[in-house]
Amino acid sequence: MKTNHYIVGIETSCDETAVAIVKNGKEIISNVVASQIDSHKRFGGVVPEVASRHHVEQITIVLEEAFKEASLTWEDIDAIAVTEGPGLVGALLVGVNTGKALAFAKQKPLIGVHHIAGHIYANRFEREFDFPLLALIVSGGHTELVLMNDHGTYELIGETRDDAAGEAYDKVARMLELPYPGGPQIDSLAARGAESINFPRAWLEEDSFDFSFSGLKSSVINTIHNARQRGETLSKEDIAASFQASVVDVLITKTLKAAQTYNVRQVIVAGGVAANQGLRQSLEEKFSQADIPLLIPPLRLCTDNAAMIAAAGFVAYEQGKRSGWDLNANPSLVLK
Ligand code: KG4
Ligand code: ZN
Numbered sequence: 001m002k003t004n005h006y007i008v009g010i011e012t013s014c015d016e017t018a019v020a021i022v023k024n025g026k027e028i029i030s031n032v033v034a035s036q037i038d039s040h041k042r043f044g045g046v047v048p049e050v051a052s053r054h055h056v057e058q059i060t061i062v063l064e065e066a067f068k069e070a071s072l073t074w075e076d077i078d079a080i081a082v083t084e085g086p087g088l089v090g091a092l093l094v095g096v097n098t099g100k101a102l103a104f105a106k107q108k109p110l111i112g113v114h115h116i117a118g119h120i121y122a123n124r125f126e127r128e129f130d131f132p133l134l135a136l137i138v139s140g141g142h143t144e145l146v147l148m149n150d151h152g153t154y155e156l157i158g159e160t161r162d163d164a165a166g167e168a169y170d171k172v173a174r175m176l177e178l179p180y181p182g183g184p185q186i187d188s189l190a191a192r193g194a195e196s197i198n199f200p201r202a203w204l205e206e207d208s209f210d211f212s213f214s215g216l217k218s219s220v221i222n223t224i225h226n227a228r229q230r231g232e233t234l235s236k237e238d239i240a241a242s243f244q245a246s247v248v249d250v251l252i253t254k255t256l257k258a259a260q261t262y263n264v265r266q267v268i269v270a271g272g273v274a275a276n277q278g279l280r281q282s283l284e285e286k287f288s289q290a291d292i293p294l295l296i297p298p299l300r301l302c303t304d305n306a307a308m309i310a311a312a313g314f315v316a317y318e319q320g321k322r323s324g325w326d327l328n329a330n331p332s333l334v335l336k
Helices: 037-041 048-070 089-106 115-125 165-175 182-192 214-229 236-261 277-290 307-318
Strands: 006-011 016-023 027-035 077-085 110-114 133-138 143-148 155-159 266-270
Touching: 006 048, 006 089, 006 115, 006 307, 016 048, 016 307, 027 048, 037 048, 048 089, 077 089, 077 115, 077 307, 089 110, 110 115, 110 307, 115 133, 115 143, 115 266, 115 307, 133 236, 143 236, 155 236, 165 182, 165 214, 165 236, 182 236, 182 277, 214 236, 236 277, 266 277
Parallel strands: 006 077, 077 110, 133 266
Antiparallel strands: 006 016, 016 027, 133 143, 143 155
16 A cells, blocks of 8 residues: 555646645645746736746646656656636636646546635645634635635635735735735835725624625725825825735634634635735734634745645545546636
8 A cells, every 4th residue: 555645736727837746735845836927017917818828838847847856757646636726717728638638648547626725725734734624715816714624625604795805905006006916015015104094894794704805995096096186195105004904904803703603723824815924913913812723824835836736636636536537627616
């Protein structure tokens, strides 16, 4: 009986072409990410057609690099895990078809993985999961609270009704004429600003764990417009700090309440916005006060990568889940 299992992960859902090899779902053997950020910067956001073309150009190079870095061969590999959704359809298709072609050629099991399950499993490289756990997912496309009672099971208890947190960051950044992606830019401006503007917080209904960020985004945009019309210039640092304070306040208050309501043993944070310094700091403070164990992945594992896909794929592999040759890119795949 083989004791070690090696999974190849493939991720192409947005603007990173990534391949990784992971041992037993917990140990990164190689993790190669080719970012396209520079190509999209001049358009102020991800251009789907440009993204797909880059993935096609990069995927074989990144795949070879991942094997070289790992010093492994296909003989060592047990399965191939690939992001099947959600994401940009043309971008996803590159990964899905690469996964299928490799699985067919190398005679390996194929496993379709939900992108958000991947973000969640990025935390397993740090520490073993303790169930029931609550995951706060904050990325460019998602803001969700997911309850997990065991490996590979996901129950959505709250989600955004409009913009995702990362999307709000990127839109506000554009208003402030900051380069794409705006999240990290606002994060560093915020560290130097004062929370001098009282932007709204959307709490929604008392018992709801849903989020809404479009009102906040509009309020920031109106504040900037009004100031410009009056010929005033507001400090970008203060706008960033005040905007971030509102986002962080809502995210943390709702996550804490959900953690207490569901009596979880662990809270984990995932997605690109988990890289936010202000959010990380406040989370650590609030959850240590509440005495609830908190897990946030290291910065390099917060944003899109394929190690997280391989880690989530390993769990599915162990549970005997397999995808067929009909596996397809699914831009609106539901986490379950
Ligand atoms: O998870 P991710 O890499 O891609 C998606 O699956 O969406 O997340 C990207 C998002 C972008 O909106 C980016 O602006 C945001 O994460 N982001 C941040 C920070 N770093 C990345 N937002 C706030 N603060 C950051 N430091
Ligand atoms: Zn992502």
